[in-house]
Amino acid sequence: MTMKNLIYILLAAFLFTACNNAEKKETEVENDLAETKVSAENKELPELSIYNLPSTWTTQNGENIQLEDLRGNVLVMVMIYTSCKAACPRLVADMRNIEKQVPEGDLDNVKFIMVSIDPETDTPKRLKEFSIENDMEDDHWLFLRGTPEDTREFATVLAVSYKKISPIDFSHSNIISVFDEEGVLVHQQEGLGVDNTETIQAITTEVSN
Amino acid sequence: MKTLIRLAVCIAVMIQSQAYSQSGSMVEVKGGEFIPLYGTKTEVPVGDFLMDVYPVTNAEFQQFVESNPRWRKSQVKKLFADDNYLRNWKDDLSLGEGMLPNSPVTNVSWYAAKNYCECQGKRLPTVDEWEYVAMANEKQPDARTEKTYNQFILSWYETPDTYKKTIGNTFKNYWGVYDLHGLVWEWTSDFNSVMIGGESRKDSTGDNNLFCGAAAVGATDLMNYAAFMRYAFRGSMKAQYSVKNLGFRCVQDVEKSEL
The missing domain is CATH 3.40.30.10 (Glutaredoxin)
Structure with missing residues (x-):
């Protein structure tokens, strides 16, 4: 891997950190939802x-x-x-x-x-x-x-x-x-x-x- | 290899902050103290920060909903946006007829605007920050007592459909920021810090100064009127409202951008 590629990858990773966090948050929520859906009589x-x-x-x-x-x-x-x-x-x-x-x-x-x-x-x-x-x-x-x-x-x-x-x-x-x-x-x-x-x-x- | 990675991280961070501050998208605003029209009689401190030069555009928001499906108009939860959300868009991903990619995005709720900024590693400006930058004209950081400055704002308030214009249409202010006045109103992070006197039945320490002060109006009439309109507008907003002449732009703390 060249230095340049490494930088690009890291850069890309950095640029999307914030958004990924937000999405991760959302996935967590969705997971939680999935769990409660079961417990709360399958109600969404x-x-x-x-x-x-x-x-x-x-x-x-x-x-x-x-x-x-x-x-x-x-x-x-x-x-x-x-x-x-x-x-x-x-x-x-x-x-x-x-x-x-x-x-x-x-x-x-x-x-x-x-x-x-x-x-x-x-x-x-x-x-x-x-x-x-x-x-x-x-x-x-x-x-x-x-x-x-x-x-x-x-x-x-x-x-x-x-x-x-x-x-x-x-x-x-x-x-x-x-x-x-x-x-x-x-x-x-x-x-x-x-x-x-x-x-x-x-x-x-x-x-x- | 470890050193190499560390070096690469440093460079990446540098490039990233360069990208933010040099892409022409943000400019630095030197903080200071000022007395806003409303909500306080004393000076409020404002720290240094970076502000988007232009309001967020339709095209930029389009990209945002492409990568964040939960903010598409068919998918957004009602808690976070009312029925007017992206109202004029043709569908989830395309602008409506006659909408220009380079016009400020409007019909966006506070929650959507807030999340957009967070996804850029930024945040919405506070009311104080926004007002601080917006009191500048082309030459002065505080032009609030200038007749021409106030006339410009008030004549804009009387012009319909300015949200259809494209960004950069108005003057570049002292800080290098465009379009704070003249195209759209803008969301602020603490818009719900505005307590309008007329709602005093709800307020514990209702601020009636504005109305009491109105009896003693003087040379600052126009300036107060222009700013009052903004505060009154904020005071009437709810976070899920999506309004056709209300857009937003983001800011960023200086320390964060320099890491």
Whole structure:
């Protein structure tokens, strides 16, 4: 092999690294899909499912999960950051109010998920402390932290906007979203302290489905 | 042989970064600080980066979907693109009638644009980066107070169907970048960082400054109006939207390109 050929080969390899990664990611997803297809009664993942997102997240217990690991649960999701003093305590209270009104028997099939918009500050340790402070230690409470990029992407799916406005503060949308067992968005409530009857209705409907 | 391979790798890396920076496709933008119209009252820092000289074209995107089937219009998942995705294309791989290969690609969702850039080893620019480069005219890095600069942008906003033009049709700005104004609007990585005051029912700390400030308008009226249109547009977008006058271009961190 001549030097020139070697360089060409290497060059080609380099140029396609990025794309190959993306494709590899896709293949992995497809493999995952293939597996879950079997487990989930041969059902194909709906196109609008958030489980099409291949991102990896860390929980308050330091475990790494794929969103798809949550398949089969009804998800109630909100984006917050733990150092927030303004809206988040009220958003967290809204989540708790919703949780309290979901019948106890249904709670096994529901996950209440807080996704951090401030992954730099909200380490798993910090999320764990937050869950303890807020008495959200039951299994149905889940706190997630991802990369800044995946967090931004995830927000686009929830139609949540957020922006860092000072070293410690973010402005952000207050939206609580409900997803069905296949990860498809079924309901959103916007605003703080709003009437959550419809949200609870959506959760119980999905659980009974 | 090991040394040879190592040498070859080095050369390959050098060639690769040369290919990126010298193919005429990207130019370096020296970072700095500026006060964007919206979202903050203080200066924001922008680092050095490379930016595509032109928006991504139909032909370039065509190549992309050829090698990435999941972004073809018949195969793209609805989570990642709405029904308008590549709407005017004849089929998965061919442009529609009257579409020029050298026109900016439009009707692309944020997810598709983001993945396109990632596949080039690049990324979408942030709102701040995009605005920073876009405040330049031919001669000055910040021409926002120039009457002619603002008139150009506003008259473009009033011209229909400019997305059908070919790239390079407008002026080359201070940094060597073309077509930031005049052809299409462009995706940014954090377009969903824009919180428009009118949506304050959703926002925890809604930024109503723009509207309050409107009562005290002065010489910077035009400049604010032109930029406000862009921010309002971004604020109204969702990532799966594919819009006929919205395209994109990529940027790259300087360190990454030099390795």
